[in-house]
Amino acid sequence: MSIFGRTALAGAIAAAALITGCASTTSGSVYSGGQARQEQTVRMGVVESVRQVTIEGSKSGVGTIAGGVVGGVAGSNVGGGKGSTIGSILGAVAGGLAGNAIEQGTTKKPGLEITVKLDSGGLRAITQDADETFRPGERVRLLSGSGVTRVTH
16 A cells, blocks of 8 residues: 555544544533533423434534545546546545545434423423433423523433
């Protein structure tokens, strides 16, 4: 493998590591650094319903870039001269599309849409990671602050 091929492969591996390392969470139990020590409004209520949903994967562009690099390197091995150039371009485009799809597929996750009837009578639906179990009839808290609302026990 040429030095360019090894560099491209190393870059693609590093980009793939970033895809999984940069995935954000929508867990009700995880707070960002900016949310720490911020006051939140607490409302009490009862779970009306729980529905399983899928939380869409990220589209950071890292998968597209990594796939484009790998596809371009692979495509450059097709033919010689102009054929190699065309192969690189087509490989980069196909690799970019595939990398984007892989990034979205590996970062999507199961979630819950939790509908809560507040003690005040209002209804609220919150979607968050499916890392906690909620059941209809269960008493819960809604914590809201900095534009984020989460459901907790």
